[in-house]
Amino acid sequence: MNARQDRLLTELLSQPTAPFREEHVAAVAQRVLKQAGIPFFRDPVGNVVIGCASRADYRRLVHDKNGEPLRLFIAHMDHPGFHGTRWLSDTRLRIKWHGGSPVRHLAGSRVWLATAEGYWTEGRLGRVRLLKSGHAIDTAEVRITGARNGARLKADTLYGGFGFRAPAWRAGKKIYTKAADDLVGVFAILSTALDLHKKSRGKKTLPFLGLLTRAEEVGFVGAIGHFELGWLSGAPRPVIAVSLETSRTLPGALVGQGPVVRLGDRRTVFHSGYLKVLTDVALKALPGKHQRRVMHGGTCEATAAIAYGLPAIGLSVPLGNYHNEGFEGGPGCRAPRGPAPEFVHRDDIEGLLKLCRELMRQGLHWDEPWQDQRRLMHRRLREYRRFL
Structure with a gap:
């Protein structure tokens, strides 16, 4: 992360937030987007929609007959x-x-x-x-x-x-804060939007939408409100929900070992074909520096997307002391399992940013994710056919 990104992350982590009281996080996001000239608007339930200036623009982007899938990145602005x-x-x-x-x-x-x-x-x-x-x-x-x-x-x-x-402080590469979940995801979406806008110079329509949601911690209320608007229904182009979360550490999903390719959450597994694309992207972009598992420590907004008919995948940054409970302890923890600051690792966040950028590359095999694997299987059959 560069100095500008460091400042933005610290500013977001320092904002007061709670379910239905996300106004300060939203204000930072809107200021950053406005300064960069990136279009955005608030939907009828107060979520921040990034990449379009209005409902009409949103509908045009969703109904564009471009074969390149529209990536809908989702993160929530609240914390318990x-x-x-x-x-x-x-x-x-x-x-x-x-x-x-x-x-x-x-x-x-x-x-x-x-x-x-x-x-x-x-x-x-x-x-x-x-x-x-x-x-x-x-x-x-x-x-x-x-x-x-x-x-x-x-x-x-x-x-x-x-x-x-303090609202946020650093110890080496660890970042301690009152609320990393899911302000790190909000930061990743804003950073991705800024990067895409800089590269395109605002001259072309990108297959990108960001959705910063409200009240996720009480049951995905903001995401549900957005999906029930019906703006994504009947889309002629593929729409892929990409959940960005800051998720509880688990065996195989440890702080400092890289971002997690999330295979599913406590409620469901995610889209197998699109997960293949995400896995291939991670293997190429972060070889040996990412993790991969079902993050069953909780549910996320990918589940809400799936319930409303959208295929979904997910990425997570491993989170210490999930929901301010001292599972891992550390500075500021009153006692084991008592109140404690959440913490994340700088390298994991940088890895998340890289995977978000790579997922926006055009020409990924979204329509035929298993093509290379199928060719390998065909060669294997041809090799062993004489034994059948």
Whole structure:
């Protein structure tokens, strides 16, 4: 990554975000796109669509009879967090959690609070109640401990998440942050859009769409809202959903060992033919520097795309301390499985950027992904036919 990319990644990781409260991440994305002259717009549910200036442009791109498949890169702008619900006193706020979370060592945990204007103050968790399933926080109280940026605000304008020594910092090639999932994916889509625009100089229509979604952490709500618009239905050209995620580490998907060619998630496997293309691209572009497995630690927006009839593939950056739960520990972790900063590796992000660029090359064998393998099989049959 160059200095400009480093600055953009740090800026994105530093933004406050939670399900349905993605405005600061969206604002950074829109500013970067506008400065570069890359077309974009917001769809009716608030997702940021990159590569088109309007719904009409979107429909024209989707219905272009170009045989080159349209790559729809998807990443989400939210991260698990809470919304304020009501004030219990001048310094005690009742909250409702949205998305996954650690479930141990929560009392006294540090949190940040923000509004549509930016960071507001800090606090500490208390009186935590878990969901009946026990897999995440349901409700809690936040005791305000920091200096407020202004007067007390209406409870439902506040939101927040776990806080650490800084929104983002580096230790060697590791990047620690309050929220890497999925702001790293957002960064990859923006970087890919900037790279494509620079190379084409905006003079030709590219088979690229970026979709920065809202509220993925509560069940792909932004992606579902986009698919239900029906804008992709009846497309005469192939449309391939490419999910970009920051996914929990697993055996065979370790931090620092390269980006992961994601064969599937907890719910389903992905399109076998298009995965063959992605695998071939990774073998050529990152030989020995990528990983490949079913990432069953969670589900992703590729599942939502498949449910709405789109073929999907996926790429992931391995994530330490998934959803701020101290699986791997490290600096800032209160206790094993307690609140902890997420972390990713710079080399994995650089590998992800390279695979995104390579996937946009024209002439990949999307229509005949198994052609070379079939020729090999045919030669094998010819060689051994006399034994049949």
